[in-house]
Amino acid sequence: MSEAVLLSYEKSVPGRRSEVIPKPDVPAYALPEALRRKTPLLLPELSEVDVDRHYTELAHRAYGVNCGFYPLGSCTMKYNPAVNEAVAALPGFAQAHPLAPAHAVAGCRAVMEELSESLCRIAGMDAFTLQPAAGAHGELTGMLCVRAYHESRGDAARKTMLVPDSAHGTNPASAAMAGFTVVNVPSRADGCVDLDALSALLDDGVAGMMMTNPNTLGLFEKDILKISRMVHASGGLMYYDGANLNAILGLARPGDMGFDVTHLNLHKTFSTPHGGGGPGSGPVGVKALLAPFLPTVASLGETGPLQVKAFHGNFATLARALAYIKTLGGDHLRDVAHHAVLNANYLMARLKAAGYTPAFDRPCMHEFVLTLEHERETTGVSALDVAKTVIDYGMHPPTMYFPLIVHEALMFEPTETETRETLDRAAQVMAAIRADLERDPEAMHTAPHSAVIGRPDEVRAARTPVLRWKPEP
Amino acid sequence: MEIKTDRLYSESHEWVLFENDTTATVGLSDFAQSELGDLVFVNLPQVGDTVTAGETFADVESVKAVSDVYSPVTGKVVAVNATLLDAPQTINEEPYEAWLVKVEGITGKVALMDADAYRALTEK
Secondary structure, eight states: OOOOOOHHHHHOOOOEEEOOSSSSSOOOOOGGGSSSSOOOOOOOOOOHHHHHHHHHHHHHHHOOOOTSSOOOOOOOOOOHHHHHHHHTSSSSHTOTTTTTTTGGHHHHHHHHHHHHHHHHHHHOOOOEOOOOOOHHHHHHHHHHHHHHHHHHHTTTOOEEEETTSSTTTHHHHHHHHTTEEEEEBOOOOOOSOOOOHHHHHSSSSSEEEEEEESSSSSSOTTTHHHHHHHHHHHEEEEEEEEEGGTTTTTOOOOOGGGGSSSEOOOTTTTOOOOOGGGOOOOOOOEEEGGGGGGOOOOOOOOSSSSOOOTTTSHHHHHHHHHHHHHHHHHHHHHHHHHHHHHHHHHHHHHHHHTTTTTTSHHHHHHEEEEEEEEEEHHHHHOHHHHHHHHHTTTOOOOEESSSSTTTTTEEEEOTTTTHOOOEEEEEEEHHHHHHHHHHHHHTTTTSSSSSSSOOHHHHHHHHHHOOSSOOOO | OOTTSEEOOOOOOOOEEEEEEEEEEEEEEEEHHHHSSSSSEEEEEOTTOOEEETTTEEEEEESSSSEEESSSEEEEEEOOTTTTHHHHHHHHHOOTTTTOEEEEEEEEEEBBBBHHHHHHHHHH
16 A cells, blocks of 8 residues: 555645746736735646656546456446547647637537537437537436426426436436426336336326436336337427447437437547546437527627527547547447447446346446345445445556445446456456455455555545645644 | 334334324434435425325435325424434434424324334335
8 A cells, every 4th residue: 555645735845847838929917916826826836747647647546447356337438549539639629719710610510510410310310509518418408308398388387307216316406497397207127217107197297207228227128119209299299318329329219219308428428538537528419399498609799599608618539439439430439339338248247147136137238237235244345345345456447335225235237348358357356256255355344455545435525524624724 | 124113104204203193293204214315405395385195295315215294194294303404314313303393283094003003014
């Protein structure tokens, strides 16, 4: 175990300098005196070699898809091809300015138009906005479109948004943020939406229903056409959470399943970088009836009906996604889905053979969920303990405790970019952990033992969070 | 797993302790707190709010998830246990002392179980 990394502020020495910040390429502008800072900005003072080593040290301690297997379920942690980066780094893209006149950025506009067209074809939609900067941002945008649609028809009393109990937590949160009242739709014992329960909930107060297909259990909702017909018959709209699109890419389209609005996660399905390393991008596609309610990009000085992100969204991420789509082409996009589903089923079969219990023992789509309820009862080892032990074997843990309807859940999504050798190695790791579980369950309660940070006190961190670093007095 | 015999339980794992036919305190069962894990936040209604049997009236957050708490009775909130806001762990430590709300003017309730029936439910 190595020492904690010092913050750049803690490494700071007054007067130390480096030239890592480029010179400004626009004329200097003298701010009015009243707007200028009275005190110097508190920034760390470091030499270039200090800065380089600081970030290299952080990089060594991080674990990404470039380091090894990262089966974080529901997140589609696929490898991001280097060609995407080469495309995004082209000077015409990388140095474009959002206020440049339209004729000077024709290439950037072509990227956005082609991407919108491709996404329309992939999702079976009629129009897309590329503005939203993340999946949940896309959900909120989609929900606002649904609200605007009902209001435009003078049907503003529709306040209920139906969400299955297996949904991503962002679904009810986005619906609530858009002013809807969320009502849960229970799942049947087979993990899919309970049609009888749905039928009982449908009335003229229902604005729509949010669904993921395949759902978060990695199971395809085979009744989807029936469900969308039922919701439409009651006057509601269908929202498709694109988080699991990787399973059906090129094989089935949300638009053909009866969905009216969808967001797609470019940082999942379309191989652009994830999360903090992103930025993310969650374009929203709609059927023609909702197109008038999509966000527009206002020119400088005017305001559009709805704009959810400055200018055109995260443009360089859009360029990466288009590079991915064009590199693979239609046929190979289909291969993505086939291999994602094959890899998930292969790993599930290997883990079942190793003694683990799938929460739903039938072929899965692109991901699957184990339940460790039995292990917890018999050995006291929880899904959390197993996930933490995975770190000691040099692998990223699967998603844990999600979906909420499975007890002691561990959710694996290998993605299509992993080889059979990697999946075999992961199966060996999980089999070895199974042996640990029989032999020394106590040691697993304190895992990981090899990581820089062992078992953080999550309860204390949540109850009394320290959100800001302050210098020692 | 402790199940007190002096009170009744709902299917969604809340306990109800009736003082009389129309007044009761409501809390979370030992089983509920054990399933939820260490609680880190509690959101409670306000005094004067109306709660409805079978509908959510509070939520609790653990390191795993946020969960709704469903009211076993219909009535008016006359007191809330504000000490839980700063010490949600009391629900983990003493689930049968850590009442959430006191409700008066009770006009309806969900199907409630006695301790034996509730024990059978938790062992299913």
